[in-house]
Amino acid sequence: MEKIVKPIPHATEAEDMYSIPIDAFFKSAFSVDCVIFGYHQGDLKVLLIQRGAEPFENFWALPGDLVYPHEDLDTAAYRVLEDLTSIQDVRMMQVHSFGGVNRHPLGRVITVGYMALVELTDIHPLASHWAKQTKWHSLSKLPKLAFDHSEILHASYDRLKTLLLEEPIWTRVIPEKFTITEFQDVFETILGRTFDKGNFRKKIQNVKFLKKLTETQQNVRHRPSQLYSFDAKLFEKYSDRGFVFDF
Amino acid sequence: MEKIVKPIPHATEAEDMYSIPIDAFFKSAFSVDCVIFGYHQGDLKVLLIQRGAEPFENFWALPGDLVYPHEDLDTAAYRVLEDLTSIQDVRMMQVHSFGGVNRHPLGRVITVGYMALVELTDIHPLASHWAKQTKWHSLSKLPKLAFDHSEILHASYDRLKTLLLEEPIWTRVIPEKFTITEFQDVFETILGRTFDKGNFRKKIQNVKFLKKLTETQQNVRHRPSQLYSFDAKLFEKYSDRGFVFDF
């Protein structure tokens, strides 16, 4: 570990800084950690791996690893996710960075958290590289996690709930042609509350970018449901001034 | 600069990773950049410094600097802001991290953007350390900025607009006892639109955590305004289910 450089407490002593060689600053590393939320029929889970390498060997953890010296952050997030879980084709977004001084035993490592919401059955995680196994975990019964991954996970879940109302990330989780019930289930599951069916339906019908199709559900043991679809162009138009669902 | 380590494209070649010595990862640095928005009577500005050190000497830039090897990210943000501008006692929040490979000429540096909204006359920036001068700039006529600070600034402004509707950051910018007009001005200025006075007032009166006081404005050359105050406890109560102003 590198020699400890005492932080300068006040601006008036700031000239001390010039005595710290610039090299002393370039001894840190970055990592990315991926929080993949998997939704399937009213159930929300998160993808964890069991670590097959130190530190925290055998612990459950978010898929995450160090960023290469000449690798872009976003690129690293996708690369690491694929390395450890073989998952491709999920769109992630940055959530928050975590920089606690002692969060990593090997040295100073800042980690950048990334998040995605996917239909659980759409992807097929397969442990690879140093990951021993992958598993979908319910949010309600999580094991003790490596590093500060528990904090990263909870921050990501908070962000997911906000984002669900602002961005059409729910499109990742229901079919292109969907029923209002399917749509409602996603919101109830992720937000953790329930809505009146009739009233929810009325709200949906006022949303410009959700279009009622002529097609209906097939082969159901009850009255078939109308199908709806998402119009991305109309969404762009109406989200200009900051669209949010007000459920 | 360190030797280039070729990123591993596929998981199947991942064992290559073991050939990269761990030290190769610990050659990066972090920085923090602070976006301080200053509001005053219908005017929104951002605090910039003129750099007095390379790289980008003499360029206008966000107050920002490298994080010490044993310094917490949040701590660094406040320390750096004070070092360069002598500002204390502003509460900042993390916005986003920027990790472009070539964003810093001295090596691999990831920067974490922090943001705050303050009443412009409450704070008294004074250039210190390597900052040549500080200046409040209008968002509409910004100079060319150092590094990728322009991108950081715009991302922060977007976040400011969202946050203004979700969190009571406007309390930093108006007096403890305020008039509805003062309140409205903040929202009009930052969001960049105008609202009908009467209708805006009605909305405010329905917001549980904004309480009408018995006191009124004094010494104004017109009908004195009722004063209102913010009830933090009630806000906590009502923001549980994700409060947002729907202006």
Added chain:
DNA sequence: AAACATTTTGTAAAAATGACAATTACTCTA
């Protein structure tokens, strides 16, 4: 044909919205 399981529509009172107009309460000035 009746029972089921949902989807879908309907209802009615209450509340919120939006565009404007009118009124009110102070200070300042002639």
Added chain:
DNA sequence: TAGAGTAATTGTCATTTTTACAAAATGTTT
């Protein structure tokens, strides 16, 4: 001291939205 000036505040009213329910509709299964 009676306007004039200035901005705060209240009022109107037609329209739309919300809420909490109840009822009807449309398929399949028995």
